[in-house]
Amino acid sequence: MTGVKTKKAINFVLYILLFYLIIVFIIYPITNTFWQTIITGSGSVSLVNYSTFFSMPVNTQALKNTLSVGLVTVLCCMAVGVFMAFFVHYYKTSFDKTINTILLSSFILPGVIIVIAFIQLYSETGIISQFLKHIFDLEDVPFRFSGFWGIIFVHTLTQYVFFYINTSIAIKYLDYSLIESARGLGASGFKVFKDIIIPHIKPAILTSSLMTFALAISSFSAPYLVGRGYRMMSTQILQSKMNNQMAMASTQVIILMIVSVITMMIYTYYSKKQFSSSSAKIKKFKRVEIENPFIKVAFHSLAFMIIFLIVIPLVGIFLLSFADSSSWMMEIFPTRFSFDNYTKVFTQGRILAPVKNSLVMSLIASIVATVIAIATSYIILKYNNFLSRLLNFFILLPMAIPASTLGIVMITTFNEKRLLLFNNSLVGTFSILVVAYVILSITIVSRSTYTAFSSFNREYEFASRNLGASKFQTLRKIFFPIVSIGIINGFALCYMRSLGEYTVSALLYGVFNKPVSIAMVNALHDFDAGISMTYGVIIIIVGITFLSLINLSEKPF
Amino acid sequence: MSEICFKYISKSFDEITVLKDINIEVKSGELFTFLGPSGCGKTTLLRILAGFEKPDSGTVEINNEDITNLIPEKRSISMVFQNYALFPHMNVFENVGYGLRIQGVNDKKVKSKVAYLLKMLRLESFHQRDINELSGGEQQRVAIARALAVDPKVLLLDEPLSNLDAKLRDETRVELRVLQNNLGISTIFVTHDQQEAMSISDRVAVFNEGRVMQTGSPEDIYNYPENEFVATFIGESNLIDKEFFASFALGQIKAEKVCIRPQDIKICDNGEFLGKIVNIDFKGSSVNYHCNVDQVAVKVMQVNSGTINIFKPGELVKLSIDKKAIKKLR
Numbered sequence: 001m002t003g004v005k006t007k008k009a010i011n012f013v014l015y016i017l018l019f020y021l022i023i024v025f026i027i028y029p030i031t032n033t034f035w036q037t038i039i040t041g042s043g044s045v046s047l048v049n050y051s052t053f054f055s056m057p058v059n060t061q062a063l064k065n066t067l068s069v070g071l072v073t074v075l076c077c078m079a080v081g082v083f084m085a086f087f088v089h090y091y092k093t094s095f096d097k098t099i100n101t102i103l104l105s106s107f108i109l110p111g112v113i114i115v116i117a118f119i120q121l122y123s124e125t126g127i128i129s130q131f132l133k134h135i136f137d138l139e140d141v142p143f144r145f146s147g148f149w150g151i152i153f154v155h156t157l158t159q160y161v162f163f164y165i166n167t168s169i170a171i172k173y174l175d176y177s178l179i180e181s182a183r184g185l186g187a188s189g190f191k192v193f194k195d196i197i198i199p200h201i202k203p204a205i206l207t208s209s210l211m212t213f214a215l216a217i218s219s220f221s222a223p224y225l226v227g228r229g230y231r232m233m234s235t236q237i238l239q240s241k242m243n244n245q246m247a248m249a250s251t252q253v254i255i256l257m258i259v260s261v262i263t264m265m266i267y268t269y270y271s272k273k274q275f276s277s278s279s280a281k282i283k284k285f286k287r288v289e290i291e292n293p294f295i296k297v298a299f300h301s302l303a304f305m306i307i308f309l310i311v312i313p314l315v316g317i318f319l320l321s322f323a324d325s326s327s328w329m330m331e332i333f334p335t336r337f338s339f340d341n342y343t344k345v346f347t348q349g350r351i352l353a354p355v356k357n358s359l360v361m362s363l364i365a366s367i368v369a370t371v372i373a374i375a376t377s378y379i380i381l382k383y384n385n386f387l388s389r390l391l392n393f394f395i396l397l398p399m400a401i402p403a404s405t406l407g408i409v410m411i412t413t414f415n416e417k418r419l420l421l422f423n424n425s426l427v428g429t430f431s432i433l434v435v436a437y438v439i440l441s442i443t444i445v446s447r448s449t450y451t452a453f454s455s456f457n458r459e460y461e462f463a464s465r466n467l468g469a470s471k472f473q474t475l476r477k478i479f480f481p482i483v484s485i486g487i488i489n490g491f492a493l494c495y496m497r498s499l500g501e502y503t504v505s506a507l508l509y510g511v512f513n514k515p516v517s518i519a520m521v522n523a524l525h526d527f528d529a530g531i532s533m534t535y536g537v538i539i540i541i542v543g544i545t546f547l548s549l550i551n552l553s554e555k556p557f
Numbered sequence: 558m559s560e561i562c563f564k565y566i567s568k569s570f571d572e573i574t575v576l577k578d579i580n581i582e583v584k585s586g587e588l589f590t591f592l593g594p595s596g597c598g599k600t601t602l603l604r605i606l607a608g609f610e611k612p613d614s615g616t617v618e619i620n621n622e623d624i625t626n627l628i629p630e631k632r633s634i635s636m637v638f639q640n641y642a643l644f645p646h647m648n649v650f651e652n653v654g655y656g657l658r659i660q661g662v663n664d665k666k667v668k669s670k671v672a673y674l675l676k677m678l679r680l681e682s683f684h685q686r687d688i689n690e691l692s693g694g695e696q697q698r699v700a701i702a703r704a705l706a707v708d709p710k711v712l713l714l715d716e717p718l719s720n721l722d723a724k725l726r727d728e729t730r731v732e733l734r735v736l737q738n739n740l741g742i743s744t745i746f747v748t749h750d751q752q753e754a755m756s757i758s759d760r761v762a763v764f765n766e767g768r769v770m771q772t773g774s775p776e777d778i779y780n781y782p783e784n785e786f787v788a789t790f791i792g793e794s795n796l797i798d799k800e801f802f803a804s805f806a807l808g809q810i811k812a813e814k815v816c817i818r819p820q821d822i823k824i825c826d827n828g829e830f831l832g833k834i835v836n837i838d839f840k841g842s843s844v845n846y847h848c849n850v851d852q853v854a855v856k857v858m859q860v861n862s863g864t865i866n867i868f869k870p871g872e873l874v875k876l877s878i879d880k881k882a883i884k885k886l887r
Contacts (some may be wrong), residue, residue, distance in 0.1 A: 455642075467704075482646055
């Protein structure tokens with residue numbers, strides 16, 4: 001067999017494998033779930049499930065609530081994210097680098113940990129609520145951290161990141177010569193802001209709005225843990241599943257997915273339009289001094305208040321992990337601190353097991369996702385044909401599948417033996433969460449790998465071959481070391497995401513694969529907040545160590 | 558030292574012909590330049606020689622050995638890329654030593670060879686520098702050192718000076734020529750800059766639209782252009798059609814078209830025809846006049862000795878052509 005034939009054979013096998021995985025784990029479960037919503041017990045096709053959905057006020061209310069939460073989250077996150085981006089990157093302000101690091105940190109922290117920390121601080125028995133009640137000698141706590149506004153509060157302080165990152169990038173790309181020429185033509189500061197800056201950051205705000213909206217409508221941990229009966233589609237799905245109404249759960253899944261897919265399609269359309277400049281050469285943006293002292297003080301006060309609200313849960317997690325839960329039930333603040341919680345976690349196998357499970361499952365999922373991402377990126381970049389474009393579309397599809405949706409889709413599909421899985425079922429096995437984690441992260445890992453691969457300058461390959469290196473040597477010594485940062489970043493994102501994943505875990509976990517996120521929530525329900533917080537600290541430390549090691553291994557070029 | 562021979566090379570991309578029946582012979586130790594505008598096929602021919610592209614037809618030979626189907630790593634040809642293609646994850650020493658390590662040369666020899674090359678290219682103190690810490694000129698010299706480290710039979714230079722500023726480009730051009738002369742390695746240089754080609758090359762092939770328009774020494778190409786493209790691409794020229802020969806007192810010449818260089822048209826009191834000055838382009842060492850002769854625009858160059866009379870737009874001047882300098886075009 002010649003080299004060309006061998007290459008063709010390898011590529012053919014690669015195509016078959018990738019399409020097999022995508023069809024089995026993405027396309028088939030979705031179509032199967034959709035099929036279950038339109039097929040009746042007698043085998044005829046009907047839209048009865050959809051008409052039932054829309055005839056039940058509880059469902060339409062959940063849909064309305066979901067859209068309301070999505071929209072209000074977008075508005076609140078926009079206010080926080082855009083303000084902080086301007087505070088750090090547009091104006092000359094104090095502690096900008098530290099604030100930037102703090103603001104970005106929430107991007108890597110699992111949402112469920114933050115939600116639990118918020119509960120410890122702001123719920124009726126929370127430290128801050130009780131503290132305020134005590135200080136002002138109130139009869140009751142000053143606010144109710146639950147329902148719609150509870151969810152919005154959590155979303156605002158955890159989902160502002162898209163607005164912050166995208167607006168910051170837009171500000172960095174702002175052509176300073178445009179501002180100078182506008183000022184030169186007599187425009188006031190306000191006029192420059194309205195006519196130059198706002199139009200420039202508009203695409204960033206639009207794409208951030210869509211990303212945040214998609215995230216907010218699929219959010220599960222905040223509505224489930226903070227909502228207290230406030231119905232959203234994600235919690236309704238779980239409710240239907242717990243009531244064993246799988247046809248209704250599937251219908252809710254499909255409706256939520258349709259909203260999500262439409263949002264992602266609009267996002268994809270607008271994301272291509274970001275950061276254009278009319279100038280041939282951009283003049284680097286210079287940060288602006290706030291001249292009015294009152295505005296300066298007001299801006300700093302507001303920014304530090306936001307930072308306080310973001311940081312305090314993290315501080316809370318660390319402090320409470322050392323607290324004796326029994327002492328803290330009686331007092332506003334915990335009074336006794338020890339290493340007991342850590343001792344319990346590391347000495348009692350039953351308590352440590354979820355940590356081990358999560359570490360192992362996240363590692364396997366990250367390796368599998370990375371291998372698939374490498375193969376997919378290679379095919380998409382190497383070939384420009386119908387199949388490679390189809391592969392590119394399919395690999396983006398999981399981005400539009402909310403986690404709660406994925407959980408139900410997997411249960412309805414893999415609860416019985418399937419021929420496509422060589423007559424195996426997945427529900428109840430250790431691997432079902434690994435598969436779910438891979439699907440949840442495959443788009444982000446693939447994008448990271450694809451970006452690294454596509455930015456690889458092929459002249460490096462030619463130079464290497466030219467100097468006597470074979471294709472394999474070039475791959476090993478030149479290609480992989482150069483693209484490794486993109487691959488490692490994708491791997492790390494998948495690992496961090498899987499480590500603290502809660503939504504899909506809540507739907508799919510079993511006795512053998514209970515993950516740490518579930519153990520955290522269970523511990524909280526068992527009034528063992530100390531253990532819950534200790535789990536949180538372990539996840540944060542593992543994540544930060546992991547990311548630091550990766551940063552150390554990176555060589556900038 | 559190696560002789561390179563391209564025989565009837567043709568190449569198309571998506572039905573667009575990039576090279577058509579190219580026949581070129583490069584002699585041993587020669588510095589041969591592929592010169593032409595962007596998209597004329599010169600880099601494609603270089604890549605065919607390096608083994609990165611396969612010709613649709615024709616053969617490439619080095620020392621009478623057909624290498625057309627030989628994989629790049631077996632050709633013993635080193636290339637310096639336009640953007641240098643220095644490996645960003647390796648420092649200067651690792652970049653230069655890369656080819657030697659691939660050949661399995663031991664550490665001691667790698668160190669001494671790299672040190673020798675870096676010294677030769679005035680980069681002694683750069684061993685451990687990262688690539689992104691180097692200037693354009695330094696990167697270019699590292700790329701040359703890396704290419705030379707493997708003792709190639711042929712050295713290919715793909716527009717290696719295009720990223721340098723004007724002053725550094727001139728200095729590096731001279732250095733490159735001296736280095737090539739000393740090493741005696743057969744070298745192919747690709748450029749679109751005709752001045753660069755003229756000053757550095759032993760011989761030049763002028764390309765246009767995938768064909769070789771003329772091959773010869775820089776002097777031959779400049780003094781005896783064979784066609785209109787070469788005449789206009791190499792240096793400045795006035796092309797005069799047969800129907801206007803009388804206006805320039807060239808009635809006795811038998812040709813369809815002639816090329817006259819601006820410096821071959823003199824402004825003198827006993828000139829044979831009249832021209833009206835339209836515009837003046839003062840260059841310092843010379844003065845270029847844009848004149849109108851019987852509705853035909855011509856350029857006239859006068860060397861500025863410091864004592865010449867500089868004419869003004871609108872003035873009528875008498876002009877004369879050096880008959881020996883007239884180039885008849887095909």
